[in-house]
Amino acid sequence: MEINSIANGIVIDHIRAGFGLKVLEYLKIDKGLGSVAIIMNAVSEKHGRKDLIKLENVENVDVDVLGLIDHNATVIYIKNDGIVKKAKLSLPEKVTNVILCKNPRCVTSVEAVPHVFHLADASGKYRCEYCDNMVKSQ
């Protein structure tokens, strides 16, 4: 299968197979900007299988959100047909309104406050700022 390369935009590579759609959903990309291609289950030397997203004419993505969903992914920034930057992701220290607290006893269930989670450990567990409820990011 062939997908044309992009002259300007962002390629998100090495997404864990099966997570491409989820990444796209979380990134909330303005689809009016350009073509969006998602390749699922592509062959990968490193991971066996991977997903990959190409975003034409997009200059920035929320790498914090991306790091949360799949911190093994790589973000490649392309300008005038050339790679200008490659960024490896890491788990963000803090995310706002990305993870929603599911604890029915948490104040976020009744009060209009942002859902804020902090990274609790290197395994990707996050802790609700209000009730300390722990969730696994992936």
Next chain:
Amino acid sequence: MDLQGRHLVEPLDLSVDEIEWLIDAAGRIVAKPEDYAEACKGKLLATLFYEPSTRTRFSFEAAMLRLGGQVIGFSEPSSSSVSKGESIADTIRTVACYADIAVMRHPKEGSALVASRCADIPVINGGDGGHHHPTQTLTDLMTIKLEKGGFNNITVGMCGDLKFGRTVHSLIRALTRYSGVRFVLISPDELRVPEYVREEVERSGAEFEETRDLREALPELDVLYMTRVQRERFFNEEDYIRLKDSYILDAEKLRSAKQSLMVLHPLPRVNEISADVDADPRAFYFRQAKNGMYIRMALIMALLGSKGV
């Protein structure tokens, strides 16, 4: 020690030194309460109790009145604009227009943090759901310190509802800062401490074990912190009925305990401590309740920046 204008949302809002200082200040108030009779004259405490309370509300109100201050507030949300659907943020902002300091109890976890972020007066967490209850912890620490002289190298048993027991979560968090504290966490499987509490203990390096057997754990304990299984925290009445009498401490069980054991309970108790324990010198729970008023007097003075504490 300058605590003026600060909030108390969870136990770690106070440093070890600040807690020690508050306990010492409470001791000075116990020794000469008349010296503090006008310490908060002209100041107003707002008590916002969205959940029932006897000890916490009464002890805060008694504390403020004994300091010469005054009290406004509600003891159930139906008697305030909360019943009209007002948010915590709006309620506390309004209250801050009238009062100098506020204490809030609310069934939702994290409610005190929300309130503290909206108020320009000190906000004290009087219990936020099954999460934290830092002023009960001050009471507990004061009671332990008066008897044991400190907190290092003690074995503390926590028994009962460790899942929803906010006093347990706060006391554990506070005690993890002292060296050599060992925790024995005694509960049915369904009411074990939440994951975040277990992780905090692990991260602190404190030794701990989880068990279901109170009788077996008793002989090694220096402090036994009993808790009530709280009906109001269960979504399912059947679960509450099944678990409510999981542990009952009685005189017969106490025979195997150290003579120096302290039995603590944040109160109210239901069945978990038999009345035949009350006369035992190791029963500290009513002394604990009395200490609660004095430590809250010290706290109110400190947060208001009153002179002479």
